Amino acid sequence: MKDVSHIRNQFPILERRVNGKPLVYLDNGATSQNPKSVNDAIVEYYTSINANVHRGIHTLSQEATDAMENSRKKIQAFINAKHDYEVIFTYGTTDSINLVARGLEGIIQNGDEIIISELEHHSNIVPWQMLCQKSGAILKYIPLKEDGTLDMQVYKNLLSDKTKLVSVNHVSNALGVVNPVEEIIAEAHAVGAWVLLDGAQAIPHKKVDVQALDVDFYAFSGHKMYGPTGTGILYGKEEILNQLNPYRGGGEMIDTVSMEKSTYAGLPFKFEAGTPNIAGNIVLGKAVDFMNEIGIDFIYEHEQELIKYTREQLATIPEIVVYAKDAPGSGAVSFNIQREGVHSSDVGMILDKLGIAVRTGHHCCQPIMSKFEIPGTVRASFAVYNTKEEVDELIKGLKMAVQMLA
Structure with a gap:
């Protein structure tokens, strides 16, 4: 089994702090980070x-x-x-x-x-x-x-x-x-x-x-x-x-x-x-x-475990709805706090204050959002350097967002 901490050490940007917090980068669907070799x-x-x-x-x-x-x-x-x-x-x-x-x-x-x-x-x-x-x-x-x-x-x-x-x-x-x-x-x-x-x-x-x-x-x-x-x-x-x-x-x-x-x-x-x-x-x-x-098989298996874990943890927050939660998934989990007047960008801004980078909005997919009759979603997207501990930070941030946006 490969050591994810060794993989993370190859990405200098993961040492950054954002708003005084350790960076949790979950916006890989938009742009992944680069290893030092690149x-x-x-x-x-x-x-x-x-x-x-x-x-x-x-x-x-x-x-x-x-x-x-x-x-x-x-x-x-x-x-x-x-x-x-x-x-x-x-x-x-x-x-x-x-x-x-x-x-x-x-x-x-x-x-x-x-x-x-x-x-x-x-x-x-x-x-x-x-x-x-x-x-x-x-x-x-x-x-x-x-x-x-x-x-x-x-x-x-x-x-x-x-x-x-x-x-x-x-x-x-x-x-x-x-x-x-x-x-x-x-x-x-x-x-x-x-x-x-x-x-x-x-x-x-x-x-x-x-x-x-x-x-x-x-x-x-x-x-x-x-x-x-x-x-x-x-x-x-x-x-x-x-x-x-x-x-x-x-x-x-x-x-x-x-x-x-x-x-x-x-x-x-x-x-x-x-x-x-x-x-x-x-x-x-x-x-x-x-x-x-790293090995593409390892990348796939590691990220599949993260997606499974994220879906499980999101299910513990009653206010959150996960889209396509039972469909075959890869790379990302998309969700919202299901409460009137709460926009995905509100959640994204709260998470950013905690050093957690996610993507919010329609993701250049307006027909999908029209289908679900929503303006957008919060998307957490993964790479090989992400960890379950980072997912735990996301979940803590979301629980805080639920309280703040009540």
């Missing part, structure tokens, strides 16, 4: 090999190129992509999804159908609305049931030969619900549709094997998996990526340019126009190294 790698890049990639014959440029491409290979292995060129560097999950949506312009036609769900983050709703407005395609959605899970029977009924794409999250950022993505993918493929999974809230917590899933696109962010902000990945199957139009035009993504026309480079560079976030892309590989050293 922070050191950022400094190392800028002090040792800072140069542009793919464009120079000098030593620094070659070293930077090798480091970034080595990071791509690490990520390829981490998600078990078939080829390293199926791994596209982006600036986050939102950027990855927009890349696909823009790339499908001209492929998605008037009358085609795209299916999303009522459980999505805004970044997996708005790009498809924009694509449908441009193309004349029809956007449909899988409804959310009262228990926080998707209505899979309705999903099956929505599918037809008009369905061209299904895009859903692997794990809900707002509720922590794990979707039955294997079934979703299989049903979509049966009618010839492609599937994109928003994996932002899955990749930090559980093993993801894109070949085993047989998913067509998989999008995720670096800053939720112990890496730097402004980094992300789009995985796509080679044969499908080759059909998409480039998202951006400019340097690096071209083969030839004349004043009359341009031709595009092959994968992955077709989708990586301009100077990338070189430092971030290199360091994302270091975050993968960290997760591999």
